[in-house]
Amino acid sequence: MLEKTYEPAAVEARLYEAWESAGAFKAGRNAGGKPYTIVIPPPNVTGSLHMGHALNNTLQDILCRFERMRGRDVLWQPGTDHAGIATQMVVERQLAQSGENLGRRELGREEFIRRVWAWKDVSGGTITRQLRRLGASCDWSRERFTMDDGLSAAVRRVFVTLHKQGLIYRDKRLVNWDPHFLTAISDLEVESRETKGHMWHIRYPVEGGAEAITVATTRPETMLGDSGVAVHPDDERYRHLVGKLVVLPLTGRRIPIVADSYSDPEKGTGAVKITPAHDFNDFEVGKRHDLEQIAVLDIHAKVVDADFIPAAYRGLDRFEARKRIVADLEELGFLVEVKDHVLMQPFGDRSGVVIEPMLTDQWYVDAKTLAKPAIEAVERGDTVFVPKNWDKTYFEWMHNIQPWCVSRQLWWGHQIPAWYGPDGQCFVEETEAAALAAAAAHYGSATALTRDEDVLDTWFSSALWPFSTLGWPEDTEILKRHYKTDVLVTGFDIIFFWVARMMMMGLHFMKEVPFHTVYIHALVRDEKGQKMSKSKGNVIDPLDLIDKYGADALRFTLSAMAAQGRDIKLSTQRVEGYRNFATKLWNAARFAEMNECRIRPGFDPKAAAHTINRWVLGEAERATAAVVEAIEAYRFNEAAGAVYQFVWGTFCDWYLELIKPLLNGADEAVKAETRATAAHVLDRILVLLHPFMPFITEELWARTAEGAGIARATDLVLAPWPAVDPAIADAAADAEVGWVIDLVTEVRALRAEANVPAGAKLDLVLVGADAVVTARAGRHGDLIARLARLGTIGFAEAAPRGSVQLVVGGTTVALALGEVIDLGAERKRLEKEIAKADQELAKIAGKLGNAAFVAKAPPEVIEEQRERSEETTRVRNKLADALARLVASL
Numbered sequence: 001m002l003e004k005t006y007e008p009a010a011v012e013a014r015l016y017e018a019w020e021s022a023g024a025f026k027a028g029r030n031a032g033g034k035p036y037t038i039v040i041p042p043p044n045v046t047g048s049l050h051m052g053h054a055l056n057n058t059l060q061d062i063l064c065r066f067e068r069m070r071g072r073d074v075l076w077q078p079g080t081d082h083a084g085i086a087t088q089m090v091v092e093r094q095l096a097q098s099g100e101n102l103g104r105r106e107l108g109r110e111e112f113i114r115r116v117w118a119w120k121d122v123s124g125g126t127i128t129r130q131l132r133r134l135g136a137s138c139d140w141s142r143e144r145f146t147m148d149d150g151l152s153a154a155v156r157r158v159f160v161t162l163h164k165q166g167l168i169y170r171d172k173r174l175v176n177w178d179p180h181f182l183t184a185i186s187d188l189e190v191e192s193r194e195t196k197g198h199m200w201h202i203r204y205p206v207e208g209g210a211e212a213i214t215v216a217t218t219r220p221e222t223m224l225g226d227s228g229v230a231v232h233p234d235d236e237r238y239r240h241l242v243g244k245l246v247v248l249p250l251t252g253r254r255i256p257i258v259a260d261s262y263s264d265p266e267k268g269t270g271a272v273k274i275t276p277a278h279d280f281n282d283f284e285v286g287k288r289h290d291l292e293q294i295a296v297l298d299i300h301a302k303v304v305d306a307d308f309i310p311a312a313y314r315g316l317d318r319f320e321a322r323k324r325i326v327a328d329l330e331e332l333g334f335l336v337e338v339k340d341h342v343l344m345q346p347f348g349d350r351s352g353v354v355i356e357p358m359l360t361d362q363w364y365v366d367a368k369t370l371a372k373p374a375i376e377a378v379e380r381g382d383t384v385f386v387p388k389n390w391d392k393t394y395f396e397w398m399h400n401i402q403p404w405c406v407s408r409q410l411w412w413g414h415q416i417p418a419w420y421g422p423d424g425q426c427f428v429e430e431t432e433a434a435a436l437a438a439a440a441a442h443y444g445s446a447t448a449l450t451r452d453e454d455v456l457d458t459w460f461s462s463a464l465w466p467f468s469t470l471g472w473p474e475d476t477e478i479l480k481r482h483y484k485t486d487v488l489v490t491g492f493d494i495i496f497f498w499v500a501r502m503m504m505m506g507l508h509f510m511k512e513v514p515f516h517t518v519y520i521h522a523l524v525r526d527e528k529g530q531k532m533s534k535s536k537g538n539v540i541d542p543l544d545l546i547d548k549y550g551a552d553a554l555r556f557t558l559s560a561m562a563a564q565g566r567d568i569k570l571s572t573q574r575v576e577g578y579r580n581f582a583t584k585l586w587n588a589a590r591f592a593e594m595n596e597c598r599i600r601p602g603f604d605p606k607a608a609a610h611t612i613n614r615w616v617l618g619e620a621e622r623a624t625a626a627v628v629e630a631i632e633a634y635r636f637n638e639a640a641g642a643v644y645q646f647v648w649g650t651f652c653d654w655y656l657e658l659i660k661p662l663l664n665g666a667d668e669a670v671k672a673e674t675r676a677t678a679a680h681v682l683d684r685i686l687v688l689l690h691p692f693m694p695f696i697t698e699e700l701w702a703r704t705a706e707g708a709g710i711a712r713a714t715d716l717v718l719a720p721w722p723a724v725d726p727a728i729a730d731a732a733a734d735a736e737v738g739w740v741i742d743l744v745t746e747v748r749a750l751r752a753e754a755n756v757p758a759g760a761k762l763d764l765v766l767v768g769a770d771a772v773v774t775a776r777a778g779r780h781g782d783l784i785a786r787l788a789r790l791g792t793i794g795f796a797e798a799a800p801r802g803s804v805q806l807v808v809g810g811t812t813v814a815l816a817l818g819e820v821i822d823l824g825a826e827r828k829r830l831e832k833e834i835a836k837a838d839q840e841l842a843k844i845a846g847k848l849g850n851a852a853f854v855a856k857a858p859p860e861v862i863e864e865q866r867e868r869s870e871e872t873t874r875v876r877n878k879l880a881d882a883l884a885r886l887v888a889s890l
């Protein structure tokens with residue numbers, strides 16, 4: 001017997017362990033099935049489950065469970081990323097707290113790396129354990145790590161191959177430099193924050209005359225490295241100065257005035273200082289005009305100790321140097337004015353320090369060359385984006401792609417396979433032995449080499465993920481079978497950092513796109529539409545929700561709200577609501593059990609005779625078709641909506657109510673058929689709902705079989721997905737039961753609108769009913785009266801006076817409301833409610849029609865006002881319909 005209440009905590013861990021122990025998720029179980037492959041976006045090994053992970057992995061799991069049940073040979077390839085900076089930071093923090101008083105440099109590279117691996121072995125599996133709690137059906141037997149031996153071999157092969165092809169090279173360019181971690185970082189690791197600062201206007205004297213040109217800058221400390229001043233070619237104020245030199249204040253260096261369209265005549269003074277070694281835009285201007293690249297800050301963001309730097313500033317931190325330089329400029333009369341200025345300032349997302357554009361020697365990938373085939377593949381449709389509009393973002397980034405800096409000045413990561421001879425000659429090989437052999441051939445004798453200390457950007461190894469995880473560079477059977485993969489599920493923020501790079505690497509090394517579909521999911525925001533952040537205190541922990549409501553409730557919430565192109569506004573109330581949905585299903589199964597609705601082997605839905613049973617069996621087929629169609633189109637919210645409506649609306653609210661008289665009746669044949677039908681449809685529900693709510697459905701799958709005394713052929717996770725059989729649907733049954741439901745629904749709605757007391761029974765008259773309607777009322781009159789709380793059901797050619805009228809299926813239905821409520825008072829109430837709604841709509845329209853409000857209000861506030869307008873309009877229309885019916889009856 002099923003327990004009175006469903007307790008997720010008592011079920012979920014047990015079921016997941018059983019699935020994993022049985023190898024239910026392993027690829028190859030259905031070797032005859034067509035392969036279906038998803039590679040998991042590898043979470044950081046330092047990570048723990050957040051709401052973005054919960055959404056991303058729920059959607060992947062829906063696809064994998066669905067296709068596994070459809071007979072595909074599913075491989076959901078799991079793994080984690082070594083997360084260079086994040087992991088190094090965790091272990092360095094542990095060192096600082098250990099009492100050893102050692103930093104990584106004091107510890108030495110070899111010992112530090114040993115400590116990182118030790119940390120990874122103990123603590124690095126947190127997020128994979130948490131993914132199991134979510135129900136993720138990954139093939140954990142194939143779990144990979146971006147620094148395991150196989151993936152490391154793939155990284156070395158790719159790096160060396162690209163280098164020998166001239167697609168990886170070393171160059172001196174500007175990078176995002178983190179002065180805390182002392183490394184280059186990617187754009188994704190840079191967080192731009194709105195900061196209150198200043199704009200300093202500084203006078204640069206023109207050589208050989210009394211003229212001067214004023215530049216505006218937010219970083220006066222970088223003026224020590226200025227190598228030019230740029231003005232717009234069409235700016236009449238400065239045209240006569242182009243080609244002349246200015247004397248750089250504080251240093252006395254002469255630098256040229258150049259004409260370049262980068263300078264905006266409408267911004268600041270119209271003249272900009274050019275510091276190619278410390279600004280990305282200036283770097284490009286400098287290249288166009290062959291300006292000197294003068295680095296004035298070292299890796300610690302301190303002023304360099306160099307002869308061209310005034311002694312007073314050498315060794316100062318950049319911000320201390322700024323104060324000194326501004327003070328000296330003011331004292332010497334070069335400071336024209338200082339204005340308050342709001343700027344977007346770059347910060348390291350983990351270090352929290354201001355990022356410095358830094359001119360350094362780094363390793364680069366020729367991304368422009370690799371991007372060309374990747375652009376063409378999407379243009380041809382070999383890979384498609386869902387929603388489609390994201391391909392525009394992809395193309396925009398790819399057409400404007402810059403060289404990809406792949407080296408990092410860290411110790412944790414794939415050390416670059418490059419060795420240097422005593423004269424700086426570089427040897428790039430997969431192994432040290434190969435590098436030594438190449439060096440011996442080059443120098444004519446054995447020569448000692450020094451390995452490059454840098455490691456590769458973590459995105460380099462993850463760019464190989466779709467094929468390296470399948471065994472490449474070895475020609476494995478699983479690689480042949482499962483590459484290319486089917487779909488990538490990911491967030492929009494890494495289309496460039498990950499999706500584009502997988503496209504480039506997959507096409508270059510596998511000669512085929514890595515996936516045919518890229519599904520881009522939205523952000524999970526709080527209930528007000530704000531982005532979740534610790535600083536706002538609005539972060540919702542998915543593990544807390546799982547503890548409280550169960551994994552199924554969280555999964556269904558996320559899938560039901562995952563509309564394409566629309567962010568999810570998550571609230572705990574929504575999750576609680578879907579926990580109630582799970583409870584509803586459990587209670588429906590208990591009802592079936594108590595009424596002896598047991599699985600009957602060999603039950604044939606086509607042989608069902610009773611109208612209500614034929615109707616629900618047809619509804620089950622339609623629900624199945626709707627779920628399949630929506631999942632195949634990645635419309636997860638529509639798939640969840642279809643199964644939700646079928647379970648709660650069709651099965652629980654209607655079918656189980658409609659069959660109560662049948663189950664309590666005297667016709668044993670009808671009772672037997674109804675019990676078998678209910679059990680059959682409940683089984684279908686468990687199958688349809690399983691990809692979304694795997695735990696409760698698996699538990700009920702086992703318990704209902706146990707109650708029926710039968711043995712299932714397999715657990716639900718491996719049960720076959722049912723083929724849709726349109727022949728089961730019965731149009732006559734649909735029409736008849738649909739009429740009963742519509743009639744009861746309309747009467748219930750009218751009772752609610754008119755505030756009819758719950759205990760009051762209304763008299764109903766069918767006006768001018770034809771033979772079909774009369775027969776339906778005869779067959780189902782007692783049922784309709786019970787469900788709609790009616791006193792009598794009568795027939796007449798005209799509606800009685802004082803009755804409120806509805807139209808159901810073309811037939812006029814009259815209800816004698818005047819016998820149970822004060823119609824005049826009800827009219828006043830409805831008019832008052834309508835006026836209140838009109839007032840609210842006018843207020844909202846005033847806000848949305850106010851250009852100043854729309855310009856200043858956050859997007860989530862504007863969206864909230866629009867949603868309120870839609871909901872208020874809906875309520876007002878219902879009230880107006882109720883009033884119109886009431887007035888017609890007076």
